[in-house]
Amino acid sequence: MTRADVCVVACAEAWRGDGALLASPMGLIPKLGAQLAQLTFAPELVLSDGEATLVRDGEVEGWLPYRAVFAVVAAGTRHVMMGASQIDRFGNQNISCVGDWARPTRQLLGVRGAPGNTVNHATSYWVPRHEPRVFVDRVDMVCGVGHDRGAVEIRRVVTNLAVLDFDTPDRSMRLRSVHPGVSVAEVRAATGFPLTVPASVPDTRSPTESELALIHDRLDPDSLRHKEIR
Amino acid sequence: MTTMTVDDVVAELRDGMTIGVGGWGSRRKPMALVRAVCRAGLRDLTVVSYGGPDVGLLIAAGCVRRVVTGFVSLDSIPLEPHFRRARQQGEIELTEYDEGMLYWGLLAAANRLPFLPIRAGLGSDVPRVNPNLRTVRSPYEDGSELIAMPAVTLDAALVHLNRADRRGNARYLGPDPYFDDLFCLAARRRFVSCERLVSTAELVDGGPPQGLLLNSMMVDGVVETPRGAHFTSCVPDYDRDEAFQREYATAAAGPAEWDRFRATYLDGDEEHYQKAVAAR
Numbered sequence: 194m195t196r197a198d199v200c201v202v203a204c205a206e207a208w209r210g211d212g213a214l215l216a217s218p219m220g221l222i223p224k225l226g227a228q229l230a231q232l233t234f235a236p237e238l239v240l241s242d243g244e245a246t247l248v249r250d251g252e253v254e255g256w257l258p259y260r261a262v263f264a265v266v267a268a269g270t271r272h273v274m275m276g277a278s279q280i281d282r283f284g285n286q287n288i289s290c291v292g293d294w295a296r297p298t299r300q301l302l303g304v305r306g307a308p309g310n311t312v313n314h315a316t317s318y319w320v321p322r323h324e325p326r327v328f329v330d331r332v333d334m335v336c337g338v339g340h341d342r343g344a345v346e347i348r349r350v351v352t353n354l355a356v357l358d359f360d361t362p363d364r365s366m367r368l369r370s371v372h373p374g375v376s377v378a379e380v381r382a383a384t385g386f387p388l389t390v391p392a393s394v395p396d397t398r399s400p401t402e403s404e405l406a407l408i409h410d411r412l413d414p415d416s417l418r419h420k421e422i423r
Numbered sequence: 424m425t426t427m428t429v430d431d432v433v434a435e436l437r438d439g440m441t442i443g444v445g446g447w448g449s450r451r452k453p454m455a456l457v458r459a460v461c462r463a464g465l466r467d468l469t470v471v472s473y474g475g476p477d478v479g480l481l482i483a484a485g486c487v488r489r490v491v492t493g494f495v496s497l498d499s500i501p502l503e504p505h506f507r508r509a510r511q512q513g514e515i516e517l518t519e520y521d522e523g524m525l526y527w528g529l530l531a532a533a534n535r536l537p538f539l540p541i542r543a544g545l546g547s548d549v550p551r552v553n554p555n556l557r558t559v560r561s562p563y564e565d566g567s568e569l570i571a572m573p574a575v576t577l578d579a580a581l582v583h584l585n586r587a588d589r590r591g592n593a594r595y596l597g598p599d600p601y602f603d604d605l606f607c608l609a610a611r612r613r614f615v616s617c618e619r620l621v622s623t624a625e626l627v628d629g630g631p632p633q634g635l636l637l638n639s640m641m642v643d644g645v646v647e648t649p650r651g652a653h654f655t656s657c658v659p660d661y662d663r664d665e666a667f668q669r670e671y672a673t674a675a676a677g678p679a680e681w682d683r684f685r686a687t688y689l690d691g692d693e694e695h696y697q698k699a700v701a702a703r
Contacts, residue, residue, distance in 0.1 A: 245598035258599040259447065263523045267542070289519065290510070294552050300510035302501060303474075303494035308521040309543030335548040342546035 194399055196353065197222065197418040199372050201408055202400045203356050205230040207317040207349040208272055213237040214314075215257070215271040221421050223274040223319045223351075225412050232407055266306065272315040272348070275307060279332040280318060282366045282386045283339030284347035284359060286311075287332035294334050307337035315346045321422050323352035325385035340364035353422050355380045356397050361389050370397040426589055427644040429459040429693055432614045435644070436460065436579055439488075441469040443529075443575075443610055445582030445603035446655065448498045449475040449663055451595070453583035453616045455651035455693050460486060460581075462692070471529075471575055473522065473601070475655060476671065479505035480689075483681065487515050491575065493522035497668055504675035519552055520544070520572075526602060528575030533608030540569035580610035583652045584636065585660055587617035588626045591642025594634045597658040607641040618660045620647040650697055667700065 204226025208216050216227040216238045224243075231238040232250060239255075241262075242248050247255030257265070265271050278301055279287040286307060292298035310316050316337060320327055338344045340359060350357040350366065358369040367389040371380055373396050381388055400408065408418075433456075436442065442460075446452035457477045460468075461484035468486050472478055474495030481487050482505045495506040509515045520528065521543040531539040540559055550556045550570070559571040582603040587593035593615050595603070607613040615637060621629070654671065656663040674684035688699050 256598070259601060260526065263526055266523060289548075294519075294548070296513040297510055300502070300507040302496055303492060304519055304521055304547070304549060305494045306522040306543075308545075308547035308549050309523040309541070311547075312542045312545050334552075335546070338546035344546070 194405060195419065196372060197422045198400050198405060198408055199397055200351060200353065200422055201225045201229060201418060202404060203351045203372075203397050204274060204319060205233070206398075207274060207351065208235050208238055211235060211238065211272050211315070213239065215239045215241070215262070215265050217241070217271060217273040219273070219275045220319050220321075222321070222418055225408060225418060227274070228412050229404060229407060233404065266309055266313050269314045269345070271310075272317070273310050274317040274319050275310070275337065277318045277320055277327065277337075279327060279329045280320070280350065281329060281332050281339060283341040283364070284337070284344060284350070284366065285332050285335045285339035285342060286318060286337035287334045289334040289336050291333055304334070304336040311337040311344045311347070313345060315348050316344065317347070317349040317351065320350060320352040323354040323380065323383045325383060328384040328386060330386050354383060365389065367391065368394055370395050372397045373399060425644065426620065427614070427646050429455055429616070429646055429648060432456055432581070432644055432646060433459045433463045433465070435612055435614070436465055438465055439467045440578040441471060441576070443577040443580040443606040444470060444472040444477045445580065445601060445606045446475065446477070446652070447473045447599070447601045448494075448496050449655045449668065450498065451583055451597065451601065451652050451657050452477045452655040453581040453651065454653055454655060455648035456581045456583070456614065456616050456646070457481060458689060458693060458696060461689065471577060473525070474503065474506065476503065476668070479503045479675065482506060482509045482515060483675070489516040489518060491518040491520070491525070493520050493525050497672060499663065499665060500668065500672050504672050508675075519549065521547070521549055524549070524570065524572050525575065526605070527572040529602060529605040529609045531572060531574035532576045533605050536574060538571040538573050541572050542569060544570040575609060577606065577610035579612040579614065580606040581614050581616070582606055583616045583648070583657065585618050585657065586621050586626055586629055587615055587637075587645050588621060588623045589645060590623065590639040591615060591637065591645050592623065592626055592635060592639055593617060593637040593642065593645075594626055594629055595636050596630060596634065596660070600636050604636050604641065607637060613642050614644045614646065615642050616646045616648040616651045618649055618651065618657060620645065648693065653697070653700060
């Protein structure tokens, strides 16, 4: 079992209990997580190939071009897991640019669908490198909105170190679990704002034998997940 | 309706126009038309696009004053190098919308509506960077406040489809129509390039009726441009040319490399481009 395997399972867990909705993972490890969830505890999840085709366990099962994705977004029957170049304690996310928007020091992707996603349906985030320049006091451009700005639900933030959620009275970020081998102090040091930490923090659950077999043999036989996280 | 050449299409365009470009990211972009616009050296364009290398090439050629978009990306290479540099050096203006807002803006224009209400954008910094953006309150019992997404009206639309006939009926053969029909419906002048110009009978026989995305009412000019979406994907006719896209992105990293790339591929006409691509 590797850290990447733990992250895949932690991503999969974000979709537990969602029922029949569109799971939209951005990035390899979230994708493996969504596929694992669909193959195991969340068979009702609907997954696309990232373009216009719906797939289940490698087989085509439907068609969902981008314009139909926007209808699903507006209907609220979707749970996306996006990346975040910056994220704050209420889950406001930035993927547009770093620095002053008028003339950024680093132009990134643009807001993409993050504003619409976060006011319409559940959103989670995947951060492959948990560090203070990602977990910031204030994001430079609010793309995905957080709980203080009208987000429907920011469910989880899964990183290479830990799982965070928003299960606090003011719906700000909380440490939910640390990956096996990671200390709470490490997570605090890698987070650029004061993090709510419960009295006792459990370890992120380890993959089961059958989950590991699915990840290794079926979903990612070429072990590409180890390139995204070591 | 007439069939045209790429240069005929460019002759219909003017400096300062607002031009919509179909496709999505690095997928089914009307690149032959974009290359022709670059060669003609049009200036001060406002480019509306789900942005990919179309935006990058136009910026590199100095054609762009403003980009209207939700993102600019090469898909397999996340960041578009020309767009990135131009933004960081303050060379272009940007109107940044959520992807769904842009869809709604095109839909409003296509329906001749001044705006359409949408939730996307509420609470985000999109209104902050678009100070002219307004909200509207529902006149019904819910009374909810929504973004009033203004119509994105285009002077011209450029799109690329797999097949078309001489009247401007056109079919996509890949999995996604993207928003090419809306770009045409939102524009005053509409130009379609296609992989193959075919008879109406062959066009109709070439797939299910639902794939006939454009009809002759939506199109003012048709151009046959084989491999005209290169290096973006135009499935099933061809996939994205990943090796060439990497070459493009690498060349964009420095002025000397870009000059060499431009001299090799872009300084001649479309025929020269396709030959240079094939010869590498």
